[in-house]
Amino acid sequence: MKSRSHFSYWFIALALVSLGLAITFGVLAAIQYVSHDFLKSVVAFNHMRPLHVTSAVSWIVLSATGGVYYYISQEDNMELHLPLLGKLHFYVFLFTGIAIYLALLFGQTGGREYLVFSPFLIIPILFGWIIFGYNYFKTVLKNASKWPVYYWMWGTGTCFMTYHLIESNLWVFEYFRSDYIKDFSIQWKSYGSFVGAWNQLVYGTAIYLMARIKNDSSVGRGKLAFFFYFLGMCNLIFGWAHHTYIVPMPEWIRFLAYGTSMTEWIILFYMIWDWKKSIKIGMMDINSMAYRFLVSADKWVFLNLLLALLISIPALNLYTHGTHITVAHSMGTTIGINTSILFASMYFILMGKDNPPTKSSVSFFKWGFHLFNASLALFLTLLFVMGISKGIWQYSEPQIAFTEFQDNQYLYFVGFLIAGILLSLSIILLISPLLKRSYSIIFKK
Incomplete structure (x- = not known):
């Protein structure tokens, strides 16, 4: 029997807050890219970017783990081995996250790229993953053969x-x-x-x-x-x-990496496409929001697969590596594929057949869904164009100064900012009804 007080909803709510923070810091960082002095004395770009990345990673991790907790206990009706550990896991991640944000805001770093905060803060994060894994395996091994x-x-x-x-x-x-x-x-x-x-x-x-x-x-x-x-x-x-081109390594590792990553996306694309064909209208209607995001993810898988195949060609990779094309590839994966799947999960949990959406929620979803896909397409296209421009500049002769090149890119940066604002607006439209529903569930209103 499903419990409206289950702690998995805490993870989901915190994940949605993290996504809201990710788009906030992302837009602020994009503004700084256009206007270099914007908030420079408060939070400089080199601190704003880690805040954005940390929030985006938190969205993925929290929504995925919260979903796992929910599905095994609420949908598959397994009794968690130790529910108290799940609650402890939540509070460990919550307070560690607060500590990371405070450290980044006050410029207290000490780590490496993407994990720029002090390595000491990895210890509680590891502890959270260990208790999550322990709880998961003890629960599933006991209940599923x-x-x-x-x-x-x-x-x-x-x-x-x-x-x-x-x-x-x-x-x-x-x-x-x-x-x-x-x-x-x-x-x-x-x-x-x-x-x-x-x-x-x-x-x-x-x-x-x-x-x-x-x-x-x-x-x-x-x-x-x-x-x-x-x-x-x-x-x-x-x-x-894929990430270590300049490091000496056996060629077979490179070829295996290319082959497996491309094939993985092909199989995922085929699985969702084949599943979509087999869905009956009634099934589609009951979970239409989750269904539409899964289908959307399939389209982004296809587009990212094409881009990945192109940039994996050595002759092209020479020009694209380290440019905005690499960013387009990574953000297309993170937003287009992962976030679409996780949105499908959030809507399935919070607005599925057991919690039907209100009329206003449906309206927010329709506007947000279409704006999300359109603005993301514009966002990634601009990154791709900027990447091509930089790739040409890197190997052009005679080469103009980097500052002059950046000045020539200004209109692209403005377009990138506008696309980012539209994408953020779409995410606000999508998460607003989800936050409202999760709040009402957690506080039983």
């Missing part, structure tokens, strides 16, 4: 998230920090695999939603689903080769 693929994906993602968080902070030891190539390789390997780990959590959620919306457990038990799982795990282990 033949695991569907999404149970395997959630478990694998949890284990590798824990491992790669440790790996990403090995630089604190002199043995690793003293050797540049070793340090560089481990840092970027851990980041690439870190993304692969949360992809296991997110893609597992996508398959779970497909199974629940269709009311067909075979979706998560077929050979193709398990092939996708093992392919994703292989990509998690080897996909980091």
Whole structure:
């Protein structure tokens, strides 16, 4: 029986707040890109960017873990091994997050790119993942004999998230920090695999939603689903080769990394596309919001696959690596694919058949959904154009000064800012009814 007081709703609400903070810091950072003195004396760009990245990662992690807690306990009716540990997990992440924000706002860093806060704050984060993993495995092992693929994906993602968080902070030891190539390789390997780990959590959620919306457990038990799982795990282990072009390594690792990452997206695209064809109208209507975001994610998978194939061609990668095209690829994945899947999860939980949406929520969703996809397309297109421009500049002869090149890009930056504001507005429209619903559930109003 579902409980409206279940702590999984706490994770979901905090995830939505994190997404709101991510778009706030993102817009402020974009304004600073256009007007360099904007808030410079308060929060400079080099501090604003980590705040944006931290918030975006928090959105993915909190919504994914909150979803797992909800699905196994509320949808699959498993009794959590220790519910108290789940609540402890929430408070550990909450107070650690507050500490990270305060540290970044006051300029107290000490970490590396993407994890710029003090490595000491990784300790409570690791503790949170360990108790989450312990609770998850004890619960699922006790209640399920033949695991569907999404149970395997959630478990694998949890284990590798824990491992790669440790790996990403090995630089604190002199043995690793003293050797540049070793340090560089481990840092970027851990980041690439870190993304692969949360992809296991997110893609597992996508398959779970497909199974629940269709009311067909075979979706998560077929050979193709398990092939996708093992392919994703292989990509998690080897996909980091995309980030270390300048580091000496055997060629077979590069080719394997390219092959697995491209194939993983092809399989995900096919699974959602095939599932979409098999959905009946009635099933679609009951969970229309979640359904539409899953279909949207499939389109973004296809577009990002095309871009990834292009930038993986060595001759093109020479021009694109380190430009805004790389940013377009990563943000297209994070926003277009992961956020679409996680929005599907949020709407399934908070506005599914057991909690039908109000008329105002439906209106907010329709406007937000269409604006989200349109503004994201504009946002990524501008990044792509700026990336091409920089790639040409890098290898042009004679080369103009970088400051002059940046001045020539000003109109692109303004367009990028406008697209970012529109994208943020769409997310506000989408999360507003979700926040209102989660608030009413948590406080029983």
